[in-house]
Amino acid sequence: MSIGAAAKVPTDLLKAEEALARYGELGERWLAGMWQGDPLADAVVADGRAAAREVRAYLADGVEPTNETAAALIAQVGADPLWLERDRLDRAADVLVRYSAQWGLVLGAASLLRGAINPIAAKPLLLTGRYGTQPAVRSIEVGEWLSKVVARGGMQVGADGFRHTVRVRMIHAHVRQHIEASGTWDHRAWGVPIPQPYMAFTLAEFGHISLAAMAQIGVRLTPGELDDIYHLWRYVGHLIGVDDRLNPLHEVDHQRIEELYRLTSPGPDQYSRDFVRALTEGYLAPELANLVPLPQVIGRPLASNLMYGMSRVFLGDDAADSLDIPDGVAKHVIRVAAPGLMLLDQLRLRVLGRQRITEAAYPIRDRELARLKAQHAIEHDLVDAVPGAVGH
DSSP states (O other): OOGGGSOOOOTTOOOHHHHHHHHHHHHHHHHHHTTOOOHHHHHHHHTOHHHHHHHHHHHHHOOOOOSHHHHHHHHHHHSOOTTOOHHHHHHHHHHHHHTHHHHHHHIIIIIIHHHHTOHHHHHHHHHTTOSSSOHHHHHHHHHHHHHHHSSTTTTSTTSHHHHHHHHHHHHHHHHHHHHHHHTOOOHHHHOSSSOHHHHHHHHHIIIIIHHHHHHHTTOOOOHHHHHHHHHHHHHHHHHHTOOTTTSOOSHHHHHHHHHHHHHHOOOOOHHHHHHHHHHIIIIIHHHHHHTSOSOHHHHHHHHHHHHHHHHHHHHOHHHHHHTTOOOSTHHHHHHHHHHHHHHHHHHHHHHHOHHHHHHHHHHHHHHHHHHHHHHTTOOOSSGGGSTTSTTO
């Protein structure tokens, strides 16, 4: 198979021929998908404010839309796909909430930084003014959405996780329209804003990338628990507009998406490196320092070193070097500590029991999110609730 067999390739993407040779049909879909957004949500936004208001009215109050494009979107998200097993969504939520602290840590130190390796994917954030300058706000907004998704019953049609996920889908569509209208987007070089491949990669960020990183700090999940979590993210992909042909089913699908993302990326730029520094120094390290009973003059540098060390463990030295992540002995400390952390976690599960830990974890997670929002003076949930923001 050659590039000629696929759609034209955005000029800033690298190694397209290798992607096709290694991944065949999936590689072809990946490259072709760079020109595809989300037809249903994009049609709603293109139809004007009235159509978008009907989607919001459905999400807020269950009012069935009369607009044709809004009705088509709601029909798609409101119908359960044949493969969906809802009990597995709740089981996945219970597992993830038991590890809220570890998961939150790796989503910052592994998932977001893995995404930063590809600057094309970050350009919509850069062009809407939310790249690098608001790491805490962005992270807390993601946490707000995740708190609704990772909840028993949260993904039922009409429940909070369902509604927040469709709102995120509409935010993406509004961002596409905003960027297209701005005239700042280089289609020849980048494809379309927020294309199908990068939407699929976001699922891998919350899925395999974070799960693999948690395993590196001592979290051992059973095959059944992992499968349930992948099932949850498959359903999120369905709701958020990922094409069925790119929506990952299992761990191996996540891994292939990660590899295609890395393989075709032009590599991080200075904005990528600035984002890594802002996220770590402006949000992750201060939060870690708050957990250490040391004076800030000592705790902050120690926390920064530990966060950078974890990122090096999660990403590998080559990727970390490309992002200018400082090297040091902290990465070795993390690796040495992992077996002990695993033993402590297994002891916790055995002594307290999964059910007891799970029941306690939900209110703890919600109190922590409320603390973060208060600390950073955040009164909204998602960016579409901020006056003047894209999608408001």
